[in-house]
Amino acid sequence: MIYSLCFVLFIIGLYCALTKKNIVKIVIGLIIMEYAVNLFLVLLGYRKDGVAPIVEKTTNPLEFLATSVDPLPQALVVTSIVIGLGVTTLAIALCIKLYEKYGTFDISEIRRLKG
Amino acid sequence: MNTTMLIPLLVAIPLLFAFFIPLVARKIRVLADILGNLATLGALIIAILIFGSRGIYELGGWSPPIGINWVLDGFSNLMLVIINLISFTATLFSSKYMEQYTAKYKYYSLFLLMVAGMNGVVLTGDMFNLFVFLEIASVASYALVAFGGNHEELEASFKYLILASIGSTLILFGIAFTYGATGYLNMASIASTISSGGRNPILLFAVVFFIVCFGIKAALVPFHPWLPDAHPSAPAPISAMLSGVLIKALGIYALTRVLFNVIGMTTVFGWVLIAVGVLSMVVGVFLAVGQWDFKRLLAYHSISQMGYVILGIGLGGYILSSGGEQSAAMLAILGGIFHLANHSVFKSLLFLCSGSIEYSAGTRQLKEMGGLLEQMPLTRATCTIASLSIAGVPPFNGFWSKLIIIIAAFQAGFPWLAAITILVSFVTLISFLKVLRYAFLGKLPEALRQVRESPAIMAIALVILAILCTGMGLLLVPGVREVILDPAVAALLQGIEYAQVALPVF
Incomplete structure (x- = not known):
């Protein structure tokens, strides 16, 4: 159920990226999509009333397995957030450059390429 | 020497130089050239040294499924040699060509990041690691497209960035699904879980995402619109890299690896690949015929030629999963992979030729060229070789791989596929005759009177690739073929038995 909400968020992002005219809004759509995937990943490892996945010397391994949340997706999400940050930075830098050259953020006016 | 220890160097060398060059070469421009070429040459030497060997490198000493491992098998071997060979010729070419631009050290830095990413993609045995390397290579290529x-x-670049980032988001979704369905990220572990536990319907979702996202990266037809803009806009050596290896390493290689070795091929996926392949072939070539911008024409042909590759591989996968003859499947996959190797050589050669013409004549519009026959004999010779190769004229390499795909289509009982292949090949020939006619024959325009052959170092890069174009047909000679091409085919044929090779402890 809650997984499908991630999908809804993803579709919203996709819709935004594909239909908006303003290039900054397109980038925002991209970010929304990224967040939807990150949420989905975190949800995969989530467990109701789970504890933080930290092993101490006194921890009982079996009990740990039964109660802790899955730590791996969290590690993946941190990585993917960093990658997303890089892509977003580059995209925004391109937007600024495009604005300098064309004097507009409107994608329908940025049309030199054809064919 | 232990070859396993050489595996990480393929990623480490370009990565190290990518950070090192901006530090030392900011003031001295020549240093950037030397270091850049040194890095790609080093990577090429290592790729050749470890050719034919198998190995598994465990990152940080953690063994899978906890840690990440890099797996060297037949297919990776072949891809590594192709990637590093093309990147070496491209850096050789850039050392003169990139004089037109400022900030050469930034260029080399991005270039090497891209190479590191691609080497990582073909080496890695872990799904998430694949995603990370894919993003490294992609982000570097977005920046390189916008370099001018x-x-x-x-x-x-903006168009490319948006479309490819949507693709990257989808691949992460696909990885999340696979992880949810199997509980592993290691490719071999996923494969063995699937083969023992049967297919989870969730995996089908993941496959759809994988086909779409790798299709975007490989510019297969429904997902192609970014390519004809992005590839011509980049500087010529980068166009050669993008068309020559990036779409293959990030798109075709990753797609086939995931479909064949991780998820496992089925007849449905085979049909999807065949359909996408045929569509790309036909649409790409007919869009290409009408182009007058040399590089744009080449870019459309890339789409079409990628169709050949995916058709061959898809056909092989289809025969394999429908229980057909092993030898026919092998032939089809061999054709696909061989065409992949050939295409990276002749397409990068064509892009470098276009760069050479642009460097000397200052234009890439075919209508403004003409009569360059006398002025640029070497570029003309190499360009002719490459054009004949891509059009499939014997004895050049493109002919052999297309022939194999056609024979395989006949053997598999799809003569209409063979017919389409021949037709597309014919249209390709027409469009390249147009290129040769307009660029080199005809009357020399007054404006191009002063044009001279491009500098020697650029010519060397052209000649290396032209020799390969002529000689690569020899790879099919029995004896050579068993060493170079067959291991790559075998790596795909083993299907999800991959787990036994890549994960001996399991």
Whole structure:
């Protein structure tokens, strides 16, 4: 159920990226999509009333397995957030450059390429 | 020497130089050239040294499924040699060509990041690691497409960035699904879980995402619109890299690896690949015929030629999963992979030729060229070789791989596929005759009177690739073929038995 909400968020992002005219809004759509995937990943490892996945010397391994949340997706999400940050930075830098050259953020006016 | 220890160097060398060059070469421009070429040459030497060997390198000493491992098998071997060979010739070419631009050290830095990313993609045995390397290579390529900083380049780069980032988001979704369905990220562990536990319907979702996202990266037809903008806008050596290896390493290689070795091929996926392949072939070539911008024409042909590759591989996968003859499947996959190797050589050669013409004549519009026959004999010779190769004229390499795909289509009982292949090949020939006719024959325009052959170092890069174009047909000679091409085919044929090779402890 809650997984499908991630999908809804993803579709919203996709819709935004594909239909908006303003290039900054397109980038925002991209970010929304990224967040939807990150949420989905975190949800995969989530467990109701789970504890933080930290092993101490006194921890009982079996009990740990039964109660802790899955730590791996969290590690993946941190990585993917960093990658997303890089892509977003580059995209925004391109937007600024495009604005300098064309004097507009409107994608329908940025049309030199054809064919 | 232990070859396993050489595996990480393929990623480490370009990565190290990518950070090192901006530090030392900011003031001395020549240093950037030397270091850049040194890095790609080093990577090429290592790729050749470890050719034919198998190995598994465990990152940080953690063994899978907890840690990440890098797996060297037949297919990776072949891809590594192709990637590093093309990147070496491209850096050789850039050392003169990139004089037109400022900030050469930034260029080399991005270039090497891209190479590191691609080497990582073909080496890795872990799904998430694949995603990370894929993003490294992609982000570097977005920046490289925009390198010129003019109107068209920025626009193309933005378009490319948005489409490819949507693709990257989808691959992460697909990885999340696979992880949810199997509980592993290691490719071999996923494969063995699937083969023992049967298919989870969730995996089908993941496959759809994988086909779409790798299709975007490989510019297969429904997902192609970014390519004809992005590839021509980049500087010529980068176009050669993008068309020559990036779409293959990030798109075709990753797609086939995931479909064949991780998820496992089925007849449905085979049909999807065949359909996408045929569509790309036909649409790409007919869009290409009408182009007058040399590089744009080449870019459309890339789409079409990628169709050949995916058709061959898809056909092989289809025969394999429908229980057909092993030898026919092998032939089809061999054709696909061989065409992949050939295409990276002749397409990068064509892009470098276009760069050479642009460098000397200052234009890439075919209508403004003409009569360059006398002025640029070497570029003309190499360009002719490459054009004949891509059009499939014997004895050049493109002919052999296309022939194999056609024979395989006949053997599999799809004569209509063979017919389409021949037709597309014919249209390709027409469009390249047009290129040769307009660029080199005809009357020399007054404006191009002063044009001279491009500098020697650029010519060397052209000649290396032209020799390969002529000689690569020899790879099919029995004896050579068993060493170079067959291991790559075998790596795909083993299907999800991959787990036994890549994960001996399991």
